Amino acid sequence: MRLRVPKHKLRADELRGKELAELRKLLEDQRAELVTLRQKAATGALESPARVREVRKNIARILTIMREKTASQQAAKSEAS
Numbered sequence: 001m002r003l004r005v006p007k008h009k010l011r012a013d014e015l016r017g018k019e020l021a022e023l024r025k026l027l028e029d030q031r032a033e034l035v036t037l038r039q040k041a042a043t044g045a046l047e048s049p050a051r052v053r054e055v056r057k058n059i060a061r062i063l064t065i066m067r068e069k070t071a072s073q074q075a076a077k078s079e080a081s
Contacts, residue, residue: 010058015065023069027062030055 015023034055040046 009054010061012061012065015061016068018065020066020069023062023066027059027066030059030062034059 010026015026018026034052037046037052037055041049041052046052
């Protein structure tokens with residue numbers, strides 16, 4: 001099942017509501033889009049250069065939220081032990 005890649009800035013509160021598996025899939029999709037955008041930029045066919053920056057920031061947001069989630073899970077495990 002392919003997630004639809006949003007064409008807008010991903011909000012951190014939207015991302016925090018997603019499961020880790022969903023975030024991984026979204027990250028994969030955003031990275032694939034970034035590759036496509038970079039290829040278009042190299043050939044001069046890029047319509048919106050600002051989209052590259054937006055996708056890079058989306059990737060950073062996703063990675064940050066994923067790190068928050070894994071850190072909180074590890075903290076919960078260490079407290080339970």
